[in-house]
Amino acid sequence: MKTAGEVVLITGAGGGIGQALAREAKARGAKALVLSDLAGPGLEAIAAETGGLALAGDLRDAGFITRLVADAEERAGPIGILCCNAGTAAGWVEAGVITSPDDALWSLAWEVNVLSHVRLSRAVLPGMIARGRGHLLQTISAAGLLTAPGAATYSATKHAALGLAESIAIAHGGDGIGVTALCPQGVDTAMLADVKDEATRADGVMSAAEVARLGFDGVEAGQFLVTPHQRVRRYMAKKASDYEAWITAMQGYTARNRG
Structure with missing residues (x-):
């Protein structure tokens, strides 16, 4: 699906990959950008830079997601490309029991990394299906394919997000709906600074701009899985x-990195 002429909704647009996705969509000729994140200077700055419509709110709030999609379509037009990009790495464990993060952190990871994708797709898919066209670009992670040491909350929810993306692609490909799962390793963003595990950086740290470019290349090629890091x-x-x-090798890697 070509980006040119489409209304593109991007969550997590206030920084990192989200800002890069906004710039890339604008460069490719998107008809309009609707940019969402928690309220803050990052969201306002990228909206001003790209001419996008900034709609701030918390994706853990199901009511906000419903309002976000309704406002976006009322003010900008039918959404052609949905970029579910918001994410959290909360709950990374450097030592101790991998499941030690409390239920509040597990809930945060689940709400942001998985349920926001569910709720956003639930809101946009009926219209896309009725029009016979649309595309979902889901920013996930290589952790959804491989598992990140020290990150049960992150890896488990990213596996779930990938399973959701596969389910939508399988169920609705015949309805004209495309899905692209964007699964990078280390990306030069604020989130990476909070991650201590070196496996995330082992194959190099890519720029957010390059990851965004490859993500939209995947959208336009109709490609399901995009892995910016070739390894x-x-x-x-x-x-x-x-x-x-594989499990044995990862156990060895973890033991070595614990010293």
């Missing part, structure tokens, strides 16, 4: 070919 495909193949050996 991720090799890791996936190794994991699939011998799951036991």
Whole structure:
């Protein structure tokens, strides 16, 4: 699906990959940008830079998501491309029991990394299906494919987000709906600074601009899985070919990094 001429809604647009997605969509000729994030200078700045419509709110609030989509379509037109980009790495464990983050952190990760995708797609898919066209660009993570050491909250919810993306692609591909799962490793964003695990940086840190470019390349090519870090495909193949050996290797990696 071409970006040119489409209304593009981007969540998590106030920084990092979200801002880069906004710039990339504008460069590709999007008809209008609707940009959402928690209220703050980052959201206002990218809206001013790109001419986008800023609609601030908390994606943990199901009512806000309903209002966001309704306001976006009333003010900008039918959404052609939905970029579910907001995410959180809350709950990273550097030492101790991997499931130690409390229920509030698990709930935060679930609400932002998974349920926001569910609620946003629930809001936009009926209209897209009625029009026979639309695309969802889901920013997930290589952790949804491979698992990040020290990050049960992050990895578990990113696996769930990938499963949701696959489900939508399988169920609604025949309705004219495309889905692209964007699964990078380390990206030069504020979120990366909060992540201590070096596995995230092991294959290099990419710029948000490059990741956004590859994401929209995937949208326009009708590609489901986009892995900006090329080694991720090799890791996936190794994991699939011998799951036991993969777990053993990751246990060894974790032990070495604990010193």
